[in-house]
Amino acid sequence: DGGITQSPKYLFRKEGQNVTLSCEQNLNHDAMYWYRQDPGQGLRLIYYSQIVNDFQKGDIAEGYSVSREKKESFPLTVTSAQKNPTAFYLCASSTFPRGGNSPLHFGNGTRLTVT
């Protein structure tokens, strides 16, 4: 089955520690994205990558970092600089057609709790 795998499903960390969330896709999609979901605020874009070895900041990139060394993988690191890291993190991917737009496909998320 093709899809997006996020791991782990639940993650607990102490304040001040960096933590890396995994995202792998086997859909052969070019573009990958990280969104953060908080109650009452919808989804907000953290980072996105349209091709390997290239990525751009989204609307709330501060305190986060990413890498895109392989087409299939787009890990997100939540650093100790992120002031409010507790949230539900969603990874998504899409094709990159020459025209028009391609909707996003999402993984099942990682719920990060920092205490």
Add this chain to the structure above:
Amino acid sequence: QKEVEQDPGPLSVPEGAIVSLNCTYSNSAFQYFMWYRQYSRKGPELLMYTYSSGNKEDGRFTAQVDKSSKYISLFIRDSQPSDSATYLCAMTTGNAGGTSYGKLTFGQGTILTVHP
């Protein structure tokens, strides 16, 4: 003012009811409109995807876009308990190859409960 406004609800309806979910937006450059359904503790799944104004029907679901009013709707006919979920509207300018490509702007989500 947020770019996309969606009534968070919660909305509770009896089984069989017609459900209307709505979003308004302020950015006239939005061209592509989506509705996602999200079950508890899961990722959003794409329900409907439309471009430009008009209606699109898929089974019990109808998506409506009115670009002149900057208003989109999702109608669910003959609602079922399995429709209970959070519904998210999303939209993008769809500038393929440009910096805005694939960047969706989401509404806050409407929590829907359909009770038997």
